Amino acid sequence: MKKILIMHGPNLNLLGTREPDIYGKTTLEDINCQLAELCQGHDASVIFFQSNWEGALIDRLHHAKEEGVDYIIVNPGGLTHTSVSLRDALAGIKIPFIEVHLSNIYARESFRSHSYLSPLAEGVISGLGAKGYHLALTYWLERL
Numbered sequence: 001m002k003k004i005l006i007m008h009g010p011n012l013n014l015l016g017t018r019e020p021d022i023y024g025k026t027t028l029e030d031i032n033c034q035l036a037e038l039c040q041g042h043d044a045s046v047i048f049f050q051s052n053w054e055g056a057l058i059d060r061l062h063h064a065k066e067e068g069v070d071y072i073i074v075n076p077g078g079l080t081h082t083s084v085s086l087r088d089a090l091a092g093i094k095i096p097f098i099e100v101h102l103s104n105i106y107a108r109e110s111f112r113s114h115s116y117l118s119p120l121a122e123g124v125i126s127g128l129g130a131k132g133y134h135l136a137l138t139y140w141l142e143r144l
Contacts, residue, residue, distance in 0.1 A: 001043050002070040004140055005095075006035060006133070008050035009057060009077030015102075023102050026130045034130070035137050042141050054079055058089040065093040071140040072097035073133060080105065080115045087116040098136040101126040 008028060011018060016027035032048045039046050047069070049060050057079070064072065072095050079086050080101070090097060097120075104127025105112040118124050123139070125132035 001045055002140075002144055003047060003068060004039070004044055004137065005047045005049065005060075005064050005069045005072045006032070006137070007057060007060060007072060007074045007076075008048075009075055009079050010052040010054075011077055012075060013050055013052070024129045031130050031133055035133055038134060038137055039141065043144055044141060046137070054083055054086060058085060061086075061089040061093055061095075064095060069095055071095065071143075073100055073136045073140070074098070074117070075100045075102070075133075076117060080117060081111055082116075084116055087120065090117060090120055096122045098122050098139065099124045100132045100136050102129050102132065103127060 012028055015023055015031070016025055028050060036046055051057050051060070074090075074097055076083065076086055076099070080099070099115065099117050099121040105115070106126065115124070123136070125135055128135065
């Protein structure tokens with residue numbers, strides 16, 4: 001059975017209430033439940049992790065390597081634009097990943113248009129709301 005880590009970065013625990021005009025009204029729990037349901041019937045399991053702490057996200061990535069995670073879906077939140085350390089952790093573990101953003105980071109403030117992670121990603125999905133997670137998971141499930 002393949003393992004897929006779905007990692008949510010800072011402030012994503014506030015989905016549903018935080019700036020719903022930008023991020024929508026779907027909660028993180030709703031997204032995780034929908035993704036777990038999407039995974040049913042496939043030879044894969046999903047592992048969910050959210051943290052507001054950069055170090056916890058990095059530690060989780062290191063653990064993913066140890067536990068044999070096959071694919072990652074990551075929404076790094078604001079760390080997208082600031083974290084060389086998160087980028088280095090993803091480079092170091094060498095697990096294929098897709099970067100997901102609920103909002104279109106390229107249509108927002110100029111500082112959001114740069115991602116330290118994108119050059120390493122298998123793909124980037126930006127601006128499609130919670131549907132971006134579904135598309136990323138579907139992509140990995142089709143590779144099984």
